[in-house]
Each structure stands twice: as C-alpha cells, then as structure tokens.
Amino acid sequence: MEEVEIKYPLARQDQLMQQLPSFRIIKQGARKRGVERFYQSKDKKTNVKIQMFKELDIADQDLLLTILAMALPVSRGNVLSAESKNHQELWQKLKADGIFASWETLRIETTFYELNKELNKARTKTSYKWIDESLERLLGTNIIIETEKYKGGSNFVSYHIDKETKRIHIAINPVSALVLIGDNKGFILHNRKERLSLKKTPSRALYSILVGLVNIHNSRTISILVLIEKMHLANWGEKNKDQRKMLKRSFKSAITEINTLNLWTIKDNENDTITINRK
Secondary structure, eight states: OOOOOOSOOEEEEEHHHHHSSOEEOOOTTOOOEEEEEEEEOTTSOOEEEEEEEEOEEHHHHHHHHHHHHHHSSTTTOEEEOTTOSSOHHHHHHHTOEEGGGGSOEEEEEEOHHHHHHHTTOOOSHHHHHHHHHHHHHHHTEEEEEEOSSOEEEEESEEEEEOTTTOOEEEEEOHHHHHHHHSOOSOEEEEEHHHHHHOOSHHHHHHHHHHHHHSOTTEEEEEEHHHHHHHHHTOOGGGSOHHHHHHHHHHHHHHHHHHTTSTTEEEEEOSSSEEEEEEO
C-alpha cells in the first residue's frame, strides 16, 4: 500500500450518516441538479430526506471526511451553537432547524492549502477551485431526519472564506458533530490513509461502504449486487445486459485494488458474493 502523507488519518462518522444514499460514482458531465433521495432505517423508526442542489460524488465524500477528521482533535474543533457569540454567519448558513437548532456542532478553521494537502491533490489552481465548488455542493445539501422522538434538519456543512486572510471557516452538521463532541459509541471509523491510497473511484466508493459493514477483526459474506447498487445508487434490475457486465467489471477491479491494502482480504466466491476479511 502506498504511504499517504496526511496529518489527520482517521475520521469518525455517525452510523446513520454513513448509511445515507448521499454519494455516488458520477461520470464527468453527469452530475444532476435538484436531487431528492429518501432513506428508511431497517427498524423503520428513522426516516431521512436528502435534498441536493447539486449531486455529491465520491470526491465530495473525501472532502467531508477530511473535515470530520480535522474536527476530531479537541484542540482543533471549536464548539458552535445558536448561543455562540461569534461566527453566527456560519451557524445561520448551516440552516439547523427543528431539534438540531438546539444542538451544538463543531467549527474548524483551515486553508485551501491544508485541505488540498490532506486530500493528497496536486497544488494547482484547479484543485483549489474544485475544493471551493465541493464546499458549495456540501453546503447545498440538506438532510431532514425524523424519528419517533424528534425531527430536525441541517445542511451537511456551512462555510465562510475570509477575503483578507483567505482562511476558511467550516461548520459541520450537528449529527456528525455529536459523535465528536460527546465521544458517543455507534460511529464508523474511516482510515483516510487507506482510502486515499486507492486511486480508482469505484475502489474508494466500495471501501467507504465496506468500512460500515465489516468491523475490524471480523469477516462477512455479502452479495455483490447489493454492493454495486450502493456504490452507484442504482437499481440492478433496471440495467441491461451490457450495463451489468460493465458494472461487474468495475466492481471486480475495485476488489483487486482493495486487496492491495495490508489489512483487507476480499475473496470472490464466483456466486455473486464476496467474503471480506478485515484484520
């Protein structure tokens, strides 16, 4: 596995946020606008609506995980709420309402250079422009969560760029902040070094799903059709023969690359299932 030089290697993500149909593999020029998606938990006690001004892809997920990783250290993430005297513009842009309006969240201060370095991107104007556009997409994505006990909504993130200092102030949604502020159990731990060492988008997409399905020191057998649907947010039954072949070929390539990671072994069972072993 190629060593990736990053300062914040681990990102915690709320289990519910991990499972939401938020990020998919998007071909160039195929990003949709005005997208709504729905999710219901297995126990049918939690319903989520996701509203996107512009669709999010796997690279946008990389940036969100970077922000979560940077907010995790106590010395880096600063508490932000409706009661905070400073950075009220950030709080208002977050559009936290319902129960989330009374929750606390976290704010970080960073730069384009630092985010670019954490994403392991080349230092170019194009990379900086992409970060700005990705932040805008995350800001333009709203989640509404409803359970038997509460209902609340929030944008994924809010951000503000200081025109004088060029520093970026970012606030994350209160749901994501909860597992960082309260040190609650029930979170998914992403190893960003592993993820960033994967060069292909399908590999990173599959990896992000598997970390939520297979715990460390465990193994699991899973249908590849289920995983392909999660990676592409697509219905397998609606695909034609050629499309299915292409999706399976891309999936097998992702397996091959993930198998280069030191702590992962994936066996193709040749019966439309794979067995994943995670050390």
